[in-house]
Amino acid sequence: MSKRFLDEYEPLLVKKIKPAQQTELPNLLLAAFSACIGGTFQYGYNISVINGPTEYVHNFINQTVSDRYQTGISDYLLTLLWSIIVTSLAIGGFFGSMISDTLALKLGRKGALLANNIFAVMAALMMGLSYPTGLYELLIVGRLLCGINAGIGLCVQTLYLSEIPPTTLRGAMGIGTCVSITFGIFVGQVVGLKEFLGKEELWPFLLSTTCIPAFLQLLILPFSPESPRYLLIDKGDIDGCKKALKQLHGARYEQELKDIEEEKKNLGSFKAKTAWEVMGDRSVRWQLIIICLLNAAQQLNGINAIYFYANYLFKEAGIPNDKIPYVTLGCGACECVTALTCGFLIDRLGRRVLIIGGYGIMSVCCILFTLTLSFQTASPVIPYLSMVCVFTFILSFGMGPGGVTNILSAELFTQNARPAAYMIAGSVNWLSFFFIGIVFPFIVIGLQQYCFLVFLAVCFFTALYIFLFIPETKNKTFLEIQNKINPSKNENHTDGSETVLLSTSF
Missing domain, CATH: 1.20.1250.20 (MFS general substrate transporter like domains)
Structure with missing residues (x-):
């Protein structure tokens, strides 16, 4: 986040917040950015990035089948294989969603997001190796892993963004999920142009770029705190909650702490x-x-x-x-x-x-x-x-x-x-x-x-x-x-x- 952006926009945002609700905006934005870049950004990116090399992947499947079986592949079977490669993202997303709540509870919101990058790195490796090994099946496995990563990211990141901001900024912060998806789609379209990686000889590298947002999140997210709500309500860590709130909301964090304590009290003997x-x-x-x-x-x-x-x-x-x-x-x-x-x-x-x-x-x-x-x-x-x-x-x-x-x-x-x-x-x-x-x-x-x-x-x-x-x-x-x-x-x-x-x- 550039200093110029913060100098121009931080006063405008903070001005609309009551003095008792002012936040440490740079820390809050950094937490949101680091969650999004390896979260739903991946979802949008992997939706659009597959469109660019469609023709090249078709050629690769044709050549692979010809080399294996000394025969061509029918148009019907080619379309079916391509559909499986594309829709594997949705199948993986479903399974990722199914395990997201367990990861969010066991590892925490931040821990689940960090662990989720394993799937993105493995996916990049599978899709990158598909061409040199002559195994188009690795594209299916890679897209499935991309889907698992996106399914977990879509659930856990949105959960994290809903729990870290003050009440007055919850809507603006929560919109980060949509922004990161649409930005991921846009970046995938740009990178897939022929002026960049949208060339036939570069399509394996294009599909492997899904590891870059994963590495960025692994570098940045550790500097942001865990969800204060998770720390207090789920883990009972009052000191950790106060520390996280101070980092995200600044010195005036008492009202948000009071709201969290009231919610915990209202829930009684908490059990997720x-x-x-x-x-x-x-x-x-x-x-x-x-x-x-x-x-x-x-x-x-x-x-x-x-x-x-x-x-x-x-x-x-x-x-x-x-x-x-x-x-x-x-x-x-x-x-x-x-x-x-x-x-x-x-x-x-x-x-x-x-x-x-x-x-x-x-x-x-x-x-x-x-x-x-x-x-x-x-x-x-x-x-x-x-x-x-x-x-x-x-x-x-x-x-x-x-x-x-x-x-x-x-x-x-x-x-x-x-x-x-x-x-x-x-x-x-x-x-x-x-x-x-x-x-x-x-x-x-x-x-x-x-x-x-x-x-x-x-x-x-x-x-x-x-x-x-x-x-x-x-x-x-x-x-x-x-x-x-x-x-x-x-x-x-x-x-x-x-x-x-x-x-x-x-």
């Missing part, structure tokens, strides 16, 4: 719940429904369809084929900008305004896409209207669902259920990602441009559900959020945990 216990707990059933719906909608809302149609729309608008990758790069840059903008607005406008507005605008874009694709040749202006829709949809996604979903997943649960809730939410997210990857091509073939009507239904009903059933969580402690969800919650804790019933009368 497993995923099975959380799923069987009727007191958090509606919270689980909310986060499962939001995480499924995040993958099923049509953002993948937009990127699928983007090249076609750009080509119809008269953009030369060799320039289309750079326009696609502009889409990635737009998503980064909106994610950053969401970070500045989320604690000012609130979560509900951004996510409902995002899904609302995306619903309108789905209607416009259906119309413009249906009448693409009716006027020379139509292709340009389609391009405007592409950028508007991406901007709306980054400003709303892309940025807010993970924050809400953290804020609707208290400490004893939060790691397991993240594991469940992450699993749903990855399963939805895998589902859309498998089913989406058939949806496009069957419905063509009318596939956006399916995504219209997803966006519209998700926005309606949020409007009716999800409360605003801006500037509220985790306990205040629980009390707002159910003002009449039972104060008698028979099992040492907090009993919360989700009311539908917000």
Whole structure:
């Protein structure tokens, strides 16, 4: 983080925080950066970096099969192998999500993030060795390991970012998950250009670069503290909690310590719940429904369809084929900008305004896409209207669902259920990602441009559900959020945990 950036922006950020809530902003930003660079940055990076060398990997598989069996490979089998390589990321992500809560509890949030880099380094080694050894199977193993790394990172990093900032900065800090994903996608697109590593002889090195963010995190993250909430509530380490709060929040840390102690007291004899216990707990059933719906909608809302149609729309608008990758790069840059903008607005406008507005605008874009694709040749202006829709949809996604979903997943649960809730939410997210990857091509073939009507239904009903059933969580402690969800919650804790019933009368 440059000194110039801190000189310009730290006074602006600190000015908006009450004197009693000022933080050691550089330490907080360093902790967030170090968590993100080896966490969800890897998720976004590995989604996009595989697109550049597609043709070269196809050639490698063809040559490998020919050398092994002295025969060519059918187009069907080649497509199947490529699909397995690509979707292995989602399968690994699902398994990574399944073990994330155990790692977060056993090793701590910081310890789990550091240990997670083992999978990234092993993945880089597997994919780098695939070409010299002539084993395309190593690409599948490498992508599977990348997925495990991304699955753990997506859950644990978001958990860490939700627990280290003061209440007034929790939304802005939590948006780091979305920013790092979109920045990872953008960097993967840049590195995959032919001017960098997007050449046929360099594709093994391109796929191996996933180890670089891992090494960066291993160098930087040890200087940041463990989550103060984890130290006090999970481990009972009051001295460690105070030390971490002082490092992250500065001298005025007493209010945040008081909030954590109040949460610990409210939880009674604390015991972190497993995923099975959380799923069987009727007191958090509606919270689980909310986060499962939001995480499924995040993958099923049509953002993948937009990127699928983007090249076609750009080509119809008269953009030369060799320039289309750079326009696609502009889409990635737009998503980064909106994610950053969401970070500045989320604690000012609130979560509900951004996510409902995002899904609302995306619903309108789905209607416009259906119309413009249906009448693409009716006027020379139509292709340009389609391009405007592409950028508007991406901007709306980054400003709303892309940025807010993970924050809400953290804020609707208290400490004893939060790691397991993240594991469940992450699993749903990855399963939805895998589902859309498998089913989406058939949806496009069957419905063509009318596939956006399916995504219209997803966006519209998700926005309606949020409007009716999800409360605003801006500037509220985790306990205040629980009390707002159910003002009449039972104060008698028979099992040492907090009993919360989700009311539908917000």
